[in-house]
Amino acid sequence: MEATYTTRAGDAWDLIACRVYGDVKYTGWLMAHNFPLLDVFVFDAGTVLNTPPLPAEQAASSLPAWRTR
Template sequence: MAGTYTTQQGDAWDAIAHKVYGSEKYTGWLMQNNFPLLDIFVFGAGTVLQTPDPPEDDETANLPIWRTQA
């Protein structure tokens, strides 16, 4: 599954995670792997995102980094 995703006008992080990985729970993973684009909330068409294979499923692996630190 690792590869890229080219955004469509109006895509948001959670919707992209759902399209690519089948679940919004991978939103944090997607964001962590596209760090330079974190200032974008709603994408225009044509932005290429990296979509590496998701981590093994556990409760903290898929959370954004700011949610995992105490």
């Protein structure tokens, strides 16, 4: 996986998370690693975002019961 993503006109955080990480549930992760750009809702073309690798998944046994379903 590349360490950056260059936006296309009209990209939004959730769409970028889906393209880069395969799921919108990683939108918060993406936003947390691009803090200076949090005021942008819809991007213009050409903005470069940091896209660090996702952290290792927690073992299911260490998750609360409501998170394992």
